[in-house]
Amino acid sequence: MVSRKKRSHKDDAQEQLARPWCYYCERDFDDVKILHSHQKAKHFKCERCRKPLNTAGGLAVHMTQVHKETLKEVKNAIPGRESTEIEIFGMEGIPEDVLQAHHTRIMAQIHQKESERRVAQGLPPLGHEGAAKKKIKVDSVDPEEIMKRLAAHKAAHVGGGAAAPVGTGSQSPISAHDTGGNASPAPPPSAMSPVYPPNTFNAPPSATPPPFQPQQYGMPPAPQFPTPPAPYAQPSQAPFYPPAQQGYNQPPAQPYSGFPPQSQPSYGGYQHPQPQIQPSFGGYPQQQPAQSYPPAQTPYHPPPTQNPPSFHQPPPAQAQPLPSTIPPPQNIPGLPVRPNIPGLPPRPNFSTPPNSGNTYHAPPNPQPSYPGVSHQVPNRSMSPGSNQFFPPPMSNGYQAIPPKPFPQPPHQQQGGGGNGEVIINGDQVILSGGKDWTGNPIPQAVVPPKPIDPVEPKAEGKKKDDKDAAKAIDKEKEKEDTGRRKDKETKMVYSDNDYSPEEKRAALAKYAAFGIKIHPASTGEKLDTEMTSS
Amino acid sequence: MSNNFEVEATISDAISSVNYSPAATTHLLVSSWDQTLRLINTHAGTSGRELLQIDSQAPLLDACFTGSDGKFAAAGGLDQTVKYFDLDRGSFSTLGSHESAVKSVCYNSEVDAIMSGSWDRSLHLHDPRAASTTSKHTLPHKIFSLSTIANKLVVAMASRSIHIYDLRNMAEPFQRRESSLKFMTRTVRCMPNGEGYASSSIEGRVAVEFFDPSKESQSRKYAFKCHRQPEGDIDVVYPVNALAFHPTYGTFASGGGDGVVALWDGVAKRRLRQYQKYPASIAAMGFSSDGKYLAIASCNGFEDGKESVPSPDNKLFVREMGDNEAKPKSMG
Numbered sequence: 027m028v029s030r031k032k033r034s035h036k037d038d039a040q041e042q043l044a045r046p047w048c049y050y051c052e053r054d055f056d057d058v059k060i061l062h063s064h065q066k067a068k069h070f071k072c073e074r075c076r077k078p079l080n081t082a083g084g085l086a087v088h089m090t091q092v093h094k095e096t097l098k099e100v101k102n103a104i105p106g107r108e109s110t111e112i113e114i115f116g117m118e119g120i121p122e123d124v125l126q127a128h129h130t131r132i133m134a135q136i137h138q139k140e141s142e143r144r145v146a147q148g149l150p151p152l153g154h155e156g157a158a159k160k161k162i163k164v165d166s167v168d169p170e171e172i173m174k175r176l177a178a179h180k181a182a183h184v185g186g187g188a189a190a191p192v193g194t195g196s197q198s199p200i201s202a203h204d205t206g207g208n209a210s211p212a213p214p215p216s217a218m219s220p221v222y223p224p225n226t227f228n229a230p231p232s233a234t235p236p237p238f239q240p241q242q243y244g245m246p247p248a249p250q251f252p253t254p255p256a257p258y259a260q261p262s263q264a265p266f267y268p269p270a271q272q273g274y275n276q277p278p279a280q281p282y283s284g285f286p287p288q289s290q291p292s293y294g295g296y297q298h299p300q301p302q303i304q305p306s307f308g309g310y311p312q313q314q315p316a317q318s319y320p321p322a323q324t325p326y327h328p329p330p331t332q333n334p335p336s337f338h339q340p341p342p343a344q345a346q347p348l349p350s351t352i353p354p355p356q357n358i359p360g361l362p363v364r365p366n367i368p369g370l371p372p373r374p375n376f377s378t379p380p381n382s383g384n385t386y387h388a389p390p391n392p393q394p395s396y397p398g399v400s401h402q403v404p405n406r407s408m409s410p411g412s413n414q415f416f417p418p419p420m421s422n423g424y425q426a427i428p429p430k431p432f433p434q435p436p437h438q439q440q441g442g443g444g445n446g447e448v449i450i451n452g453d454q455v456i457l458s459g460g461k462d463w464t465g466n467p468i469p470q471a472v473v474p475p476k477p478i479d480p481v482e483p484k485a486e487g488k489k490k491d492d493k494d495a496a497k498a499i500d501k502e503k504e505k506e507d508t509g510r511r512k513d514k515e516t517k518m519v520y521s522d523n524d525y526s527p528e529e530k531r532a533a534l535a536k537y538a539a540f541g542i543k544i545h546p547a548s549t550g551e552k553l554d555t556e557m558t559s560s
Numbered sequence: 561m562s563n564n565f566e567v568e569a570t571i572s573d574a575i576s577s578v579n580y581s582p583a584a585t586t587h588l589l590v591s592s593w594d595q596t597l598r599l600i601n602t603h604a605g606t607s608g609r610e611l612l613q614i615d616s617q618a619p620l621l622d623a624c625f626t627g628s629d630g631k632f633a634a635a636g637g638l639d640q641t642v643k644y645f646d647l648d649r650g651s652f653s654t655l656g657s658h659e660s661a662v663k664s665v666c667y668n669s670e671v672d673a674i675m676s677g678s679w680d681r682s683l684h685l686h687d688p689r690a691a692s693t694t695s696k697h698t699l700p701h702k703i704f705s706l707s708t709i710a711n712k713l714v715v716a717m718a719s720r721s722i723h724i725y726d727l728r729n730m731a732e733p734f735q736r737r738e739s740s741l742k743f744m745t746r747t748v749r750c751m752p753n754g755e756g757y758a759s760s761s762i763e764g765r766v767a768v769e770f771f772d773p774s775k776e777s778q779s780r781k782y783a784f785k786c787h788r789q790p791e792g793d794i795d796v797v798y799p800v801n802a803l804a805f806h807p808t809y810g811t812f813a814s815g816g817g818d819g820v821v822a823l824w825d826g827v828a829k830r831r832l833r834q835y836q837k838y839p840a841s842i843a844a845m846g847f848s849s850d851g852k853y854l855a856i857a858s859c860n861g862f863e864d865g866k867e868s869v870p871s872p873d874n875k876l877f878v879r880e881m882g883d884n885e886a887k888p889k890s891m892g
Contacts, residue, residue: 075830076889093829094782516788516795519817520762523744524718526704527762527799528621529679531574531593532638532661537619540638542661542679 039136043129049114050103052128058116065116068102082110564835567608567855567876569600575857575874576637577622580848583630587611588846588855590876591623591635599647602853602878614650616643626667626674626688634674634688636662642676644688655686656693664706668713671727675713677703683715685730695730699723707757709750712771714757716748722759724771740767740783749803751826752810756781758826760800764788766814768826782829787816804845804854806886813854813886815842821856821879825888833885840873851886854879 046061047054050069055061066078070085074093079085086097099108113119120128520527525544532542573594581587586603597620599612618639626632626644633645635652638661645652658678665676673694674686683697683706701717708714712734713725720739739745743763750757755777756770767783787798798817805812811832815821819840823833838858846855859874 074828074889515793516763516797517791518743518763518797518799520799523762526663526702526718526744526746527801528576528661528663529702532619532621537593537638540618540640540661542638 042132046117049120050107061116069100081115083113086110563880567602569876571874574859575843578844578846578855578857580846581630582628582849585848585850591620593619595619597635622664624665624667634665636665636676656684658682666706666708668708675706677706705747707748707750710754714748716745741765746799747803752805752807758803760803762799764797787818802842802845804847806847806851808851809886811886811888815845817841828889
């Protein structure tokens with residue numbers, strides 16, 4: 027990055043984000059093949075025989091079958107990533123939250139470097155550019171108008187403060203966007219104003235993802251801010267969103283802490299900012315959440331991803347066209363406020379995987395959610411940039427999953443190697459009507475529903491991955507089984523279990539002088555009976 | 561890679577055992593069904609030279625060096641006696657006798673005793689200095705193979721029975737076990753480190769087990785298939801006739817009825833090497849005391865229907881192991 031200063035740091039960021047990286051050690055690589063070989067060599071190599079396997083599951087199977095040992099953890103993994111239950115293959119199978127955390131980290135790094143660079147060059151700090159613009163806009167706004175809005179805002183803040191936290195929980199990101207839109211006299215840029223739930227949702231299919239995009243990318247603030255940037259460009263908005271601007275510059279910015287429920291699970295550190303926002307827009311959050319997605323929202327606050335699913339449902343088809351229309355999401359918090367980043371539009375797609383999982387949880391939504399899932403797939407294809415960012419996980423997961431995943435429930439379980447996640451999947455499926463995606467009844471026994479906790483999103487995110495994992499494991503098994511497990515028909519060259527070859531030999535005529543005899547019918551030797559008894 | 565060569569020897573019948581001397585790394589003790597015990601310097605000249613040939617007056621089923629100087633040996637055979645050979649003088653004396661052929665003999669240096677096992681289900685201990693039998697033990701089954709290390713004696717018997725004795729207390733078996741292999745035990749060999757033993761069966765399988773009766777140790781035991789050759793859809797399974805542990809690395813070689821010798825890393829549970837097929841069934845194997853050489857006896861007569869086949873191919877090979885050839889991977 028630094029070496030190529032001529033390139034916009036936006037491009038660098040994209041490039042950086044697009045680099046395949048290793049789940050186990052956070053190293054990044056030039057391409058996925060190298061990543062694969064790295065994982066084979068560093069994480070999936072059998073300690074016993076040094077055979078490189080493709081996945082942790084494969085290694086576990088190998089260890090079990092070949093060495094009769096149990097794989098306890100993945101080697102050379104950073105703490106917390108040693109689990110063998112997560113099926114990682116290259117970029118595939120990385121849990122959503124980890125993926126997000128990684129992106130957050132990368133963006134933070136990029137941002138820091140950029141900041142340093144700017145400091146070194148005497149440029150204004152990141153985000154200030156945008157602020158300046160906004161200020162100008164602010165000036166253009168009528169002072170009275172500003173005061174009015176401020177008053178209204180305060181009032182809303184006070185009144186809506188209580189409701190905001192809960193209701194927004196799931197949708198909070200969107201609400202933030204919406205609020206931005208509303209505040210601005212001309213909501214156009216951010217179409218997602220609360221007032222227009224339909225729009226928000228329609229656009230969102232792609233739009234909904236935007237809120238989550240940030241999460242996925244690992245940049246907590248991003249989700250909230252993406253939309254705002256556009257609004258800010260407009261003078262009128264400026265007064266209301268001064269904090270927001272700061273927020274852009276600083277991902278963790280407090281002003282946006284209004285979305286704790288969602289953010290907490292996923293972002294951990296970024297929780298605080300969201301709550302604040304909500305209060306400011308108190309009125310909006312309430313409306314949105316309550317109206318459109320009451321059931322889903324409250325129960326599933328913890329998983330950040332859950333919200334998106336709900337949104338996808340309504341306007342699946344529409345969503346696709348929207349990607350282009352959604353400039354805000356593109357903005358990356360760490361980056362200077364750039365409304366549209368060419369490569370980034372696809373992000374919405376990323377959010378989809380988790381969503382799909384979430385949708386299953388929410389009883390009311392389940393069915394709608396399925397369509398949404400399918401939509402997501404198309405969206406992906408729609409979004410040009412998506413591939414760049416997470417080609418393997420996204421593409422494979424999506425494509426592979428929709429067709430085969432549920433049809434083969436048993437596989438999933440196998441693939442999961444008995445880990446709870448698979449079960450969860452099965453559970454989810456059952457909850458959604460006892461049928462898989464294809465509509466086939468699910469043979470699995472009903473698994474007691476697990477309490478919904480922040481961890482679940484992971485599981486859901488893995489759903490698809492699990493399937494892949496299952497496949498991978500099956501493959502591995504097939505490989506390793508060939509010639510082993512299958513007990514071939516065998517023909518023993520020496521099949522006499524009673525007399526050893528030497529005894530038989532000794533009974534030959536040429537050794538007759540030594541009196542060794544064999545009694546096939548158990549005449550002479552008592553041993554015969556003994557042996558047959560065994 | 562290893563260098564393999566055939567040792568010239570005038571052995572007219574199947575070879576029953578090959579053992580390298582504990583003192584001279586190139587001296588090989590060879591017992592044969594042709595009623596002779598030979599001492600061969602496998603590295604004299606280009607293809608070895610017979611140093612000694614003693615007519616034991618009966619087909620020998622097993623032999624071993626006794627003591628640590630490589631000057632004495634014990635052997636047993638179809639004449640039901642256990643003989644004590646003075647290799648310097650080329651003479652022998654009888655230590656004792658069983659009521660059936662003596663299938664296996666071994667020597668333990670810690671207690672300085674010779675153990676002999678017979679198809680008559682008896683185990684005898686002999687004192688080589690006193691040239692006498694010191695104790696006799698009746699076991700439940702025919703004895704097929706003996707192996708000893710440290711103060712342990714492993715007795716592999718018919719009916720998949722295995723007894724492990726503590727040589728300091730021969731009154732009762734230290735452990736009675738059933739082989740983890742489902743077919744007749746062919747041979748048993750103790751690990752050089754004294755932790756356990758490997759046994760092989762007629763059904764192309766080798767088991768590795770440990771003495772320590774603790775659950776932890778016992779969970780380490782395992783068995784694996786080997787010496788099988790696919791023919792169409794059928795796996796032809798050969799008996800594993802011979803096992804030999806590398807004295808320093810603890811890896812071991814297995815020799816099967818398919819004429820194949822394979823080298824295994826019992827710790828990593830991985831095959832290190834598989835050598836080109838030998839002309840006939842592998843009957844016996846033995847590592848030299850320094851682990852540099854592996855003597856391999858190849859002869860017909862150990863598979864169904866081949867017992868009576870005249871086997872002109874009673875050949876003796878020596879494989880010179882490369883420096884790291886038998887080294888387990890785990891040792892880098």
